[in-house]
Every structure is written in C-alpha cells, then in structure tokens.
Amino acid sequence: MRQLFRAIARPSLIALFAIFMLSLFVACHSNPQSTTQASSNDSQLRIWWSQGFLPLENEAIQKIVSDWQNKSGSKAELTLFTNDVLMKEVKIALEAGKPPDLLFARTIDYTLLPRLAWDNKLTDVSDVLEPVKNTYIPNALAAVSYQNKIAQKRSYYAVPIAQQTAHIHYWKSSIEMAGFNSKDIPQNWDSFWQFWQKVQLALRQKGQKDIFGVGLTLSPTASDTFFEFEYFLAAYNAKLIDENGRLLLDNSKVRQGVIAALKDFTRPYKDGYNAPEAAEWTDTDNNIAFLNSEVVMVANPSLSIPVTQREDPDVYRDRIVTPKWPQKPDGTELTDLSAVKQIALFESSKYKKEAKDFLSYLIEPQILDAYLQSSGSSFFPVMQQLLDEPFWQGTNPKDPHIAAAAKQLQRTRQFYTVFNPAYGEVQSQNVWGKALKSIVKDGLSPEQAADRAIKEIEQIFANWK
Numbered sequence: 001m002r003q004l005f006r007a008i009a010r011p012s013l014i015a016l017f018a019i020f021m022l023s024l025f026v027a028c029h030s031n032p033q034s035t036t037q038a039s040s041n042d043s044q045l046r047i048w049w050s051q052g053f054l055p056l057e058n059e060a061i062q063k064i065v066s067d068w069q070n071k072s073g074s075k076a077e078l079t080l081f082t083n084d085v086l087m088k089e090v091k092i093a094l095e096a097g098k099p100p101d102l103l104f105a106r107t108i109d110y111t112l113l114p115r116l117a118w119d120n121k122l123t124d125v126s127d128v129l130e131p132v133k134n135t136y137i138p139n140a141l142a143a144v145s146y147q148n149k150i151a152q153k154r155s156y157y158a159v160p161i162a163q164q165t166a167h168i169h170y171w172k173s174s175i176e177m178a179g180f181n182s183k184d185i186p187q188n189w190d191s192f193w194q195f196w197q198k199v200q201l202a203l204r205q206k207g208q209k210d211i212f213g214v215g216l217t218l219s220p221t222a223s224d225t226f227f228e229f230e231y232f233l234a235a236y237n238a239k240l241i242d243e244n245g246r247l248l249l250d251n252s253k254v255r256q257g258v259i260a261a262l263k264d265f266t267r268p269y270k271d272g273y274n275a276p277e278a279a280e281w282t283d284t285d286n287n288i289a290f291l292n293s294e295v296v297m298v299a300n301p302s303l304s305i306p307v308t309q310r311e312d313p314d315v316y317r318d319r320i321v322t323p324k325w326p327q328k329p330d331g332t333e334l335t336d337l338s339a340v341k342q343i344a345l346f347e348s349s350k351y352k353k354e355a356k357d358f359l360s361y362l363i364e365p366q367i368l369d370a371y372l373q374s375s376g377s378s379f380f381p382v383m384q385q386l387l388d389e390p391f392w393q394g395t396n397p398k399d400p401h402i403a404a405a406a407k408q409l410q411r412t413r414q415f416y417t418v419f420n421p422a423y424g425e426v427q428s429q430n431v432w433g434k435a436l437k438s439i440v441k442d443g444l445s446p447e448q449a450a451d452r453a454i455k456e457i458e459q460i461f462a463n464w465k
Helices: 010-028 032-040 055-072 083-096 113-118 126-135 138-143 172-177 189-205 223-235 252-270 285-291 313-319 352-362 365-374 400-408 422-428 431-440 446-463
Strands: 045-050 076-081 102-104 145-148 153-156 159-164 166-171 212-215 295-301 336-345 412-414
Touching: 045 083, 045 352, 055 076, 055 352, 055 365, 076 083, 102 352, 113 145, 113 336, 113 422, 126 153, 126 352, 138 145, 138 159, 138 336, 138 412, 159 352, 159 365, 166 172, 166 223, 166 400, 172 189, 172 313, 189 212, 189 252, 189 295, 212 285, 223 252, 223 295, 223 336, 223 431, 252 431, 252 446, 285 295, 336 352, 352 365, 422 431, 422 446, 431 446
Parallel strands: 045 076, 045 102, 212 295, 336 412
Antiparallel strands: 102 336, 145 153, 159 336, 166 295
16 A cells, blocks of 8 residues: 555545455455355345445444344344455356345456346346336346346346546645646647646656556556547447347447557557556555545546545545546537446345345335435446435535536446347456557557457457356
C-alpha cells in the first residue's frame, strides 16, 4: 500500500485507512485453509459476499442476514472477502467441488457467471424473480437470463440487485492550479484527452513533477481495464457481437475500430501523461493513485472513489468532479455501459429452499434499498421504484456525484455476455488487457495487438462448448 500524502484531507486518509484495515482483516480470514473449513461446514446456508468499500455496507449485509435468520428460523454463515481474494477462493472451491450456496462478487456478472450457467452449475431462480419481475428494469432481467447447454434454454440463473457504470473523475483543484477551469474541458473526443496532457504540462511547470494527467488502467490483471476499454471500442463504433450472438470481428470496419480504440487508449501512456504504473494496476490501484493526487483524472467503474470521501464535504462536493464521458469522434453521444450486479445460487447447494427464501427477502424493495444506500451509492438500483426515489434521482445539491451517475444511467447498453456467454471468457482472460499491455510494454503496434486479440477471441468462441 503506497503512502497517501498529497492533497488528501485527514478525513479522507481515515476513510482510506479504514478500507485498508478492513482489507487486511478480510484477507487474513480468507486464506485457502479457512475456505476449506467453511466449505466443509454444510450444516447451514453458506453465503460468500464481496466486501464493501465502506464499513456501513458490510454492516448492512450482516444485518440483513441476521434479520433473515431471526425471521425464517434458518441458519446462515456469511463470509466477507475482498473481491480479488473472493474470486480466487471461488476458483479453489469450484475445483474442490465445494462452492458456497450463495455467491455475490463484484465482477462475476461479466466474467464467471456466464460460464457457470452454461455448464449447469447454477440453479434456475425463475421462481424467485417471476413474482417480482415487473419491478425490475428490462436490462436487469436480460443480464441474468443465461444460456444453459444442458437444459438447452435460457432462464434466470442469478438474481439482480444493483448496477454500475464507468465514471470519469477529476480534481477540480488540480486543473485550477494548472490555470484552467471546468468549462475549459472539451467535449470533443480527441480534444478531451489532449486537455489532460495540457494540464500535466502546466502542473509540471509549477513544480508538480510527480503528477500525471490521466489514470487509465492498462493492466491484464484488472477488470477495470476491459470495462474502461469497452468505452473506447464504443467510441469508434466497434460493435463486436450482434444481438443474435454472432461475432463480428471478421468485418474490416470493426477491425479498424478495434485498432483505433487500442491506439487511443494507449496514446496517453506512450506520450507520458498516463501514470506509468497503470500497466500493473489492480482494481484498487487507480483509486489510490487518484486519491493520492498522482493523477488528475481517472476512469473507474462505480462511484467507489468519491464514496470514500463522503465524510469530507469539501473534497466530496467541491474538489472531486464527475463529468460525463466526451462525445464520440463522430460527434454523437457515447452510450454508457451498465454492469448488473448479481447473486448466484449454486446447483450443488443442499439448501436451495433456504437460499431462495433469503433471496426473496433480500430483494424486498425496502431491504434492498437500505443495502444499496449503505454502499454510499457505489451501486445503483435495478428496480424502477427505487430508481424513482429522490435519493437515486440525485436531487440533493450536496451530492453531485449521484446526480451525475443518475444522468449516465438514463441511457445504457449491456455487456456482450447478454448476447453470447463466450464473451464472458474473453473478459475472464482479460484479452483486451493483454493487448493493451503488449503495446505499451512489448512494443507491438496497435495493428499487431488487434490482430492477436481478434485471433484469441475467435479461438475462444470456436472452443466454446
């Protein structure tokens, strides 16, 4: 963990320190030995859950589980893990044939669940969703409608509870120090990215030698990488899969769009105004770099960055800004990407009845809303009645980040896994992260990296069985 020092108010430091300590606590209680022990305890419902960014979020899910136990008379064991640790533990548990009963992790929707549903390792939860189907936004239901090769049908194999999209954040104080203001930020695609280079140059002239203009993640180990890169693919109209699930990478226009996206995404790094460590970042390192004022702007899935600063109104409300993404190079608006967060019930569970009862309890609107609000708006609802609430509409002038996110979520598209589950394997293997790193570290041209990635994706689709 790097030391936090520059431009961070004390409450911010405390918030980050709390997150760090919670991460240590969960990591210390989430080693392979504890997983084996937890997996062997089959006398009660086992729930594995991704640790929240705020202590309140963890306390909220603990209360929900406790209240459900009191109401139902059933017993449950809740285990919290950091997301990175959780993904490793799930892999170990699956290989051992002892997964938990219920699983919630922040990245399983666009990596793991499409494969598990395809392989008949998840339980059909249609009986949980059908009674409340009309309360969900259409995208949420589409996101959990997975294909099953054994059943030879689509069905609901997970329960949607939230959604997130990728946001841009910047330090207002940094661009003002550089002699600019928010109105100077262009909405044209090329000019937008060039603006941060100008800010960096101006700050360097003022003695800020260690700050970089841009914080885009290029690491093949971070899911943030492909989430952010999907925006660049969309900016160049590189539609990879059609609504029928057919791969379109053999189209020359799509290939040119991929090349342009790779070139644009890596340009700040190659030109020296993207943080050099970004090629090695994990999913938390971009957050830390931004909060440590090592970068002026950052792209990040969810509002987890400003959320950690809510206890410092000056930082949260006035110094961190969440603008919309710039227009595409062709001048049209960019459609935001929505990732629907999901809970899965494993087919191997001995407690399907209890698990479904817990899921039905969790998605009661007032219960789910309380949990989502405890996340500090890191996640947004997927039920229309909750989205219509003033809190989620961003009507509070003291909370500009919720207002910005609410606008972004008015017009969204979904990950390609909705159309073809094989794309989940593309993301699980982080094909785009490997392509980006090959450009900035191995010296491949965008054309070479594109062709290598296309070949790899085509092979994944060909091998999908």
